[in-house]
Amino acid sequence: MHGRIKVRTSEEEKAKKEKERQEKLKIFKHAMAKIQNKRKLGELDKEQLDVTGQVLSSNPDIYTLWNIRREILIEFRKQLPEEEITKLYDAELSLTEYCLKINPKSYCAWHQREWVLTTRSDPDWKKEVALCNTYLKLDERNFHTWDYRRFVVSQCKYSLQEEFDYTTEKLLDNFSNYSAWHYRSKMLLDLYPDKEGGRPIQDSYYKHELKMVLSAAFTDPDDTSAWFYQRWLLGAVKTVTKIVVSTVTPSKTTVAFNHTVPLKYVKENVQIFFNNVNVVGEWFSCVQKQNDDVWILKHDQCVNDDLNIKVEHCINGAEKETLVLSTYKPSYYVGKNIICFQNKYSTTVLAELNEQLDACRQLLEMEPDNKWTLLTTAFFLYCVDAKTYNKEIDKILQSLIGIDKQRAGYYCDLKSKWSIEKEIHDNYDKMDLEMKVAVKNLTCLPRLQYYSFCENVDLSHQNLNENVLPSLIKLQHCKKLNLSYNKITTLRKFPLFQLEELDLKGNDIDNSDIEELKNKYKNIKIIL
Amino acid sequence: MNNEEYNILAQRQHSKYFMRFLNVLPSSLSSHDTTRVTIAYFSVSGLDVLGSLSSISIELRNRIIDWIYRLQVQPDKETGDMSACGFQGSSTVNIDFNADNKLYRCGHLAMTYTGLCILLTLGDDLSRVNRKAIIEGVKALQTEEGNFSATLSGCESDMRFVYCAACISYMLNDWSGFNIKRATDYIMKSIAYDYGIAQFPELESHGGTTFCALATLSLTNQLDQLTEEQIEGLKRWLLLRQIDGFQGRPNKPVDTCYSFWVGASLKILNSLQLSNYASNRSYVYETQDIVVGGFSKWPDTCTDPMHTYLGLAGLSLIGESGLLEIVPTLNITKRAHDHLKSLHEQWANES
Numbered sequence: 001m002h003g004r005i006k007v008r009t010s011e012e013e014k015a016k017k018e019k020e021r022q023e024k025l026k027i028f029k030h031a032m033a034k035i036q037n038k039r040k041l042g043e044l045d046k047e048q049l050d051v052t053g054q055v056l057s058s059n060p061d062i063y064t065l066w067n068i069r070r071e072i073l074i075e076f077r078k079q080l081p082e083e084e085i086t087k088l089y090d091a092e093l094s095l096t097e098y099c100l101k102i103n104p105k106s107y108c109a110w111h112q113r114e115w116v117l118t119t120r121s122d123p124d125w126k127k128e129v130a131l132c133n134t135y136l137k138l139d140e141r142n143f144h145t146w147d148y149r150r151f152v153v154s155q156c157k158y159s160l161q162e163e164f165d166y167t168t169e170k171l172l173d174n175f176s177n178y179s180a181w182h183y184r185s186k187m188l189l190d191l192y193p194d195k196e197g198g199r200p201i202q203d204s205y206y207k208h209e210l211k212m213v214l215s216a217a218f219t220d221p222d223d224t225s226a227w228f229y230q231r232w233l234l235g236a237v238k239t240v241t242k243i244v245v246s247t248v249t250p251s252k253t254t255v256a257f258n259h260t261v262p263l264k265y266v267k268e269n270v271q272i273f274f275n276n277v278n279v280v281g282e283w284f285s286c287v288q289k290q291n292d293d294v295w296i297l298k299h300d301q302c303v304n305d306d307l308n309i310k311v312e313h314c315i316n317g318a319e320k321e322t323l324v325l326s327t328y329k330p331s332y333y334v335g336k337n338i339i340c341f342q343n344k345y346s347t348t349v350l351a352e353l354n355e356q357l358d359a360c361r362q363l364l365e366m367e368p369d370n371k372w373t374l375l376t377t378a379f380f381l382y383c384v385d386a387k388t389y390n391k392e393i394d395k396i397l398q399s400l401i402g403i404d405k406q407r408a409g410y411y412c413d414l415k416s417k418w419s420i421e422k423e424i425h426d427n428y429d430k431m432d433l434e435m436k437v438a439v440k441n442l443t444c445l446p447r448l449q450y451y452s453f454c455e456n457v458d459l460s461h462q463n464l465n466e467n468v469l470p471s472l473i474k475l476q477h478c479k480k481l482n483l484s485y486n487k488i489t490t491l492r493k494f495p496l497f498q499l500e501e502l503d504l505k506g507n508d509i510d511n512s513d514i515e516e517l518k519n520k521y522k523n524i525k526i527i528l
Numbered sequence: 529m530n531n532e533e534y535n536i537l538a539q540r541q542h543s544k545y546f547m548r549f550l551n552v553l554p555s556s557l558s559s560h561d562t563t564r565v566t567i568a569y570f571s572v573s574g575l576d577v578l579g580s581l582s583s584i585s586i587e588l589r590n591r592i593i594d595w596i597y598r599l600q601v602q603p604d605k606e607t608g609d610m611s612a613c614g615f616q617g618s619s620t621v622n623i624d625f626n627a628d629n630k631l632y633r634c635g636h637l638a639m640t641y642t643g644l645c646i647l648l649t650l651g652d653d654l655s656r657v658n659r660k661a662i663i664e665g666v667k668a669l670q671t672e673e674g675n676f677s678a679t680l681s682g683c684e685s686d687m688r689f690v691y692c693a694a695c696i697s698y699m700l701n702d703w704s705g706f707n708i709k710r711a712t713d714y715i716m717k718s719i720a721y722d723y724g725i726a727q728f729p730e731l732e733s734h735g736g737t738t739f740c741a742l743a744t745l746s747l748t749n750q751l752d753q754l755t756e757e758q759i760e761g762l763k764r765w766l767l768l769r770q771i772d773g774f775q776g777r778p779n780k781p782v783d784t785c786y787s788f789w790v791g792a793s794l795k796i797l798n799s800l801q802l803s804n805y806a807s808n809r810s811y812v813y814e815t816q817d818i819v820v821g822g823f824s825k826w827p828d829t830c831t832d833p834m835h836t837y838l839g840l841a842g843l844s845l846i847g848e849s850g851l852l853e854i855v856p857t858l859n860i861t862k863r864a865h866d867h868l869k870s871l872h873e874q875w876a877n878e879s
Contacts, residue, residue: 059561061563062561063679064562107683146732182720183732228722232722259755259756287752289752405804405807409801409802410767413802
């Protein structure tokens with residue numbers, strides 16, 4: 001079903017077409033019946049090859065007929081001399097070529113070709129590469145062709161370097177060739193890996209790739225491809241698993257991580273000690289999943305005043321970090337870790353980032369409204385020094401909301417995320433048991449696990465809607481939750497946890513939803 | 529000609545359009561002869577989304593149901609072997625409808641998936657479905673890498689069929705033929721450098737396959753295997769597919785069907801509301817044909833059942849009035865899904 005342009009036909013033409021169709025139909029039915037019959041009789045012969053070939057020439061997508069042909073060829077191979085079989089394989093390849101002309105995206109035809117080449121004893125791989133080149137000239141984005149090319153290259157151990165040079169050629173021809181960038185990224189990893197780790201490729205090639213991307217970006221800043229590639233080049237940095245905060249109260253013991261971890265990880269690498277005695281218990285994810293960032297330890301130990309509480313974490317099974325909890329109020333212990341959202345880039349990478357930043361700024365002078373340049377600039381500023389550049393970043397995101405309306409929602413969320421991170425960075429260690437953010441216009445609630453220790457949470461006067469409700473479960477120790485003056489319209493997704501008070505003033509919620517919540521939570525006080 | 533200014537859904541024309549396809553396939557779609565079940569699925573589910581299922585008379589409904597059941601491949605009569613079981617796409621290959629005719633009778637995952645959707649949508653109770661056999665048929669098609677082939681007699685294996693296999697297992701409420709761990713591994717390995725998901729590890733990311741992968745993760749309850757970085761990256765990649773409508777890959781033209789494939793992917797990640805509903809809607813309506821009925825991939829090209837159904841599904845996802853709510857993972861209406869849930873309860877009580 002590929003875009004066919006509408007054409008008007010007269011009555012006469014319609015009648016002629018109808019007659020043609022009837023003829024075609026007769027021939028088709030006759031051919032199919034013959035194929036069926038021969039199959040039934042087990043006749044694997046040349047006639048069957050002819051008939052199936054005829055039908056496939058007009059309709060290349062009948063899987064079964066290709067299968068029948070393979071059956072016949074397998075049988076023939078046992079009987080016929082090498083020369084004849086070679087001719088048949090060649091004929092098969094011709095047929096697939098013919099079919100691919102009709103439908104270059106026919107899965108069957110490509111698959112049949114693959115089969116012939118892996119079955120015959122004398123495959124001509126160079127010819128296949130040439131075929132790919134031809135097809136890619138016709139449609140450089142046909143992923144079937146790119147995939148087939150990868151298969152051919154892997155079979156004939158074509159030089160990776162030659163393939164790499166091929167992508168350079170395609171890209172110099174047309175930087176928009178996303179498929180070529182993609183293919184190139186795979187080969188880069190194989191050709192020039194960075195053995196010291198930390199980045200995908202060796203320094204010298206790294207710089208070369210970045211320069212290539214810059215050329216692409218200056219040629220056409222509107223082109224998606226180069227920007228995605230650039231992000232990938234600069235993005236790959238490993239994050240270290242860290243405990244963010246741990247909270248122990250008589251009702252609950254929780255540990256929150258900077259990203260989700262599986263149950264196995266928590267069981268093997270985290271231990272909690274009360275007065276130097278290991279607390280034995282069972283770990284549960286706060287949302288009952290296999291991977292989570294807030295974990296609850298169910299245990300039998302009594303939590304009272306005067307406890308010396310420690311959490312030991314074997315980071316990725318190696319280095320150890322220890323968190324000592326302090327008393328925030330009687331029988332309420334919290335231990336916060338040192339917070340760092342920044343990826344630690346090496347000086348070489350930082351130098352590159354700054355160079356790229358300069359280039360972006362140059363581009364912005366020429367095209368101040370280009371969304372790619374704006375977004376990349378914001379991202380680079382964030383990577384280099386989010387704290388120092390936060391005002392500039394905010395300004396860019398604000399203008400993006402106006403310029404790139406298609407992704408206004410996305411930019412609002414990004415703004416919320418980076419604002420919360422700044423807030424946490426600035427105030428986390430000073431915070432007591434109340435969560436109150438200075439940020440306005442929050443549209444989402446990222447990093448909520450950082451606030452898992454809070455007893456009172458104030459999220460009033462923001463732009464939150466009901467999509468954030470399920471994530472509230474991360475506020476495991478929250479007793480009073482203020483969601484007043486937001487954009488919540490339904491409580492359908494409100495999670496179940498031990499709240500005492502919930503402020504829902506200034507939202508447009510159905511009474512029935514509120515009644516239902518009151519029934520689920522027996523002792524909750526709801527403020528309207 | 530187009531209701532550009534008013535963007536009104538031409539419900540009657542679309543219903544008539546689907547009804548026509550339920551009666552006969554035009555020659556322009558002859559290459560889809562072997563996949564007629566999928567065309568029937570677009571039509572039946574399409575009528576359901578339009579709220580016009582009643583256009584199908586009881587007699588036609590029963591005929592369709594019987595036709596689908598005739599395409600069911602039963603276990604081998606002599607050996608009891610179930611590896612070829614499933615549903616076929618049409619009778620092209622066994623022209624006489626003799627169920628004993630076992631030459632080349634094997635199921636095809638996409639046909640089994642869409643066949644079951646049709647039965648559910650039409651209210652059938654699946655009592656004539658040989659559930660155990662179908663699941664054995666699914667099992668026979670999973671590869672070492674966790675991938676799935678569509679059919680036993682040999683063909684390519686990729687993400688589309690992982691999706692079909694997951695849907696079938698979900699609908700029949702039986703995961704014994706689907707190794708979830710292996711399939712999840714396969715999906716995770718197919719996430720590309722730009723966070724989109726490809727047909728196969730190492731291949732280029734694509735809107736359609738991203739949907740197949742995400743829907744599978746959702747149906748198998750493995751969405752939490754994605755790290756925050758991967759989810760953010762996926763969201764970003766998907767949101768950047770929106771030009772006015774959606775495109776399937778960067779630098780490709782927009783196409784109505786991606787309003788579903790990309791839209792549903794975003795919905796599964798709870799992020800569809802971050803996209804621009806107005807321009808999405810506006811593009812889809814540009815491809816609406818109010819004379820012939822249906823939607824096409826681009827404005828001023830011929831409409832076809834697939835783009836019509838996916839155009840409607842895409843509109844339903846953004847809450848278009850006059851359309852029923854759909855379940856983005858299975859791609860059937862919530863109404864049909866509720867019927868499925870009641871069957872599950874029934875089966876649980878029976879065992």
